[in-house]
Amino acid sequence: MSAATSRTYGILAEFETPADVMHAAEQVRDAGYKKWDVHTPFPVHGMDQAMGLKNSVVGYFTFVGGATGLTLGMSMIWFMNKFDYAIVVGGKPLFSPLYAFPVSYELTILLGAFATLFGMFALNRLPRLHHPLLKHPRFRGATHDKFYIVIECVDSNYSGVETKALLEKAGGKHIEMVEE
Amino acid sequence: MASQGSIQNKVAPLTIPGWVKQLPLLMMGGGGLLALVGAFVDTKQFGYSYLVAFMVFLSLSLGSLFLLMMHHLFDANWSVPIRRFVEHLACLFPVLAILFLPIAILAKTIYPWMTLDPALDHSLHVKKVLFNQVSFYVVAAALFGIWTFYARGFRKASLEQDKTGAASCTQTMRRYAASGVFVFALSLTLAVIFWMKSLEHQWFSTMYGVYYFASSVWLALATTYVIALVLKRTGPLEHVVGNRQFHDIGVLFLTFTVFYAYITFSQYFLIWNAAIPEETFWYVKRERGSWWGIGMLILFGHFVVPFLLLLRIDFKLNAAVMIPLCVWAWMMHFCDMSFNIMPVLHPEGFKLNWIDVACMAFFAGVLSKVFLKDLNSHPVYPQRDPRIAETMGVYVEPAGSHSK
Incomplete structure (x- = not known):
């Protein structure tokens, strides 16, 4: 199980406390x-x-969606x-x-909200029906009392030996491969 | 800790040049002298200019008082490092009370309703309960009493906590905040009805109080940003104020930019839509002459431009954007207050009078002098607030919870 195959999703390391996983994350980031x-x-x-996460770009989707909504609303009302069908209401100007x-x-707001939601889905590649981590028996701890780092095999820096060594050095326990 | 990176904000240290330190005194003396000359040359113009300056600077203290109340009501931790100087800003109320005296003396010159006979003016007759001289002076005294009580209450408990570190001080401040927020809403509304809206006593607008509130907090946030940045770069807040504070002040600044626009639009829209002469005359007057231009300036300068600039996170953290924007906010608030007050005196259009400038300088000088004295005579941030470590990104483990 040491070498990564095309059937392997990534490598999983378990940590006991938030502080441990945070320091380990800093090392993975720096690597x-x-x-x-x-x-x-x-x-x-x-x-x-x-x-080392940057601010999400989902805000740009929101802005474009909102600007579209404003333009669409104004032009729709102007057109109608x-x-x-020009009609005077309450002595007010036609537009x-x-x-x-x-x-x-x-x-x-409506189009801004839609753009936010669907932009987020697009960026997250959601919805998806299955994720390799969900069938890994040890990963259940992630919803209870364990902390995990998962590095995907497709990462350009990934190498079976070195990545494992990095996670071991960072204090990871039960380092295991995750099958696709 | 990981958050250390954001706390060590990379900004060059700043030394305040000597002449800047003399500015408050110069503005107080120069502005005061010129304003005094103005009072004798053109009493009516002086009264209105002084009222504009007073309403602009009253906003600052009212907005600060609101920020304090919100801090305690939400049990916020991000605003702990900036809380002390906001307390000082709110504690300017006693000074503002003294500065109100010229308005109290010149009330008959400034407010047309004071010299009208309610028996001959229907709209004054029906509003007589509020708009009579006894109410005017009693309410003014009560308002300054209430605001001073709350502002002083916050600062007293806060300074006491610096010495004792007692949690009871935080609880005291929470009690002030919980009761104060209701009193604040009522008192601010009364103040703005008496001192600004009553210039045209025939008018109706149920949104006027919240309109002034929105711009007050907006102005207070702009000021808070600048003061926090100056105190960080000159040293006193170097290690306690970081990106998080600037980001959060910026977020609130954006919020109140939108909130102000929302309220301003709603007030205009309802009056425009209903088209009742008792209400529309107020806006009709403000669409004549150069007041139209000022209205447009408020629309774009008070809302559109700040809104678009503040959308971006990196702009909120960039002094090169934020400092000009905060100065701009002061100018916009001045325009806004002039837009509300001055058309009564100058229906033909906006005209910047030298007495306007003198009064603004005088207020800026006096209040910054008092503020700086307060700032220099107390610790610059709450030393022993229970949340001070948390806000600095330092994790202090609770007693008896050591992990293996």
Whole structure:
């Protein structure tokens, strides 16, 4: 089980405490790995920095979605009330960004929220029906009292011997391969 | 700890040049002298200019008082390092009470309703309960009493905790916050109705209190950002204030940019939609002459530009963006207060008068002088707050929970 095959997903190391896994994560980060993750039963503050995670780009999806919603709302109301079927309501102008604003604003929020949700799905590659880690017997501890680091075999830095040695040095226990 | 990296913010140390330290005194003296001359040259203009400056700076203390209350109500830890100077900002109320005296004296010159006969003016007659001279002065005295009570209460408990480290001080401050937040909402609304809205006593707007509240907190956040940055770079807060504080102040700044726009728009939209003359006259007046331009400036400068800039996380942490934006916020708030007050005196349009500048300088000078004196005579951040270690990113293990 030492060599990585095409059927191998990655290598799993178990840690006992949040502090252990955090220090180990710093070492994995510094070793330059990109395709790896930490699994903990609860959020661990400071883990983002320890893993070297950057701010998510999902905000750009939100912005584009919101801007689209605002433009769409304004142009829809302009088209309906001024261009296609001009009708005077309450002595107000046929089109004014003022009365069009509440509806456009709602569309800004709606499309912004959709873009956020689906942008997040796209970035996370969700939904997926199965993940190799879920059938690994030891991984159940991740929802109870154990902390894990998983490094994927597809990472360019991955090497069966060196990665295992790194995790051992970082204090990982029960270092095991995860089958695809 | 991993979060150390973000706490050691890489910014060059800053030394305040000598002439800057003399500024408060110069502004106090120069502005005060000019304003005094103005008071005799053009009493009415002075009254209005002084009112604008007063409302601008009152915002700062009210906004700070609100930030303190929120800090305790949410049991926040990020704002612990900036709490002490916010307490000082809120404790400017007694000074503001003294600075209110010219307004109290000139009330009859400033507020048209004071000289009208309620029997001949229907809208004044129905609002007589509030708009009479006794109410005006009693409410003013009560408001400053209430604000001083809460602001002083916070600072007293906070300074006591520096000495004793007792948890009871935090509990005291929480009690102040829990009761104060209701009193705050009512008192702020009363203040802004009496001192600003009553300039046109015929007008109706149920959103006016929350409108002033939104811009007050906005201004307080802009000021807090600058003070925190200066105190970090000059040394006193070097190791306690980090990216987290600047990020969170920036987030709240963005929040209140949006909140202000939301309230301002709602007020305008309801009045525009209903189109009742009793309400629309207020905006009709403010769409004449250069007031239209000021209105547009507020729309884009008070909302659109800050909103777009503050969306990005890296901008919130970038002094080169944030410092100009915070200075801009002060200018926008000045425009906003002028937009509310000045059309009564100058319906033809916005005109920056030298007395405006003198009054703003005078207020800035007096209040920064008092603020700096307070700042220098107490520890610059809460020394023994239960959350101070946590906020600095240091984990202190609770007694009796040692892991193997």
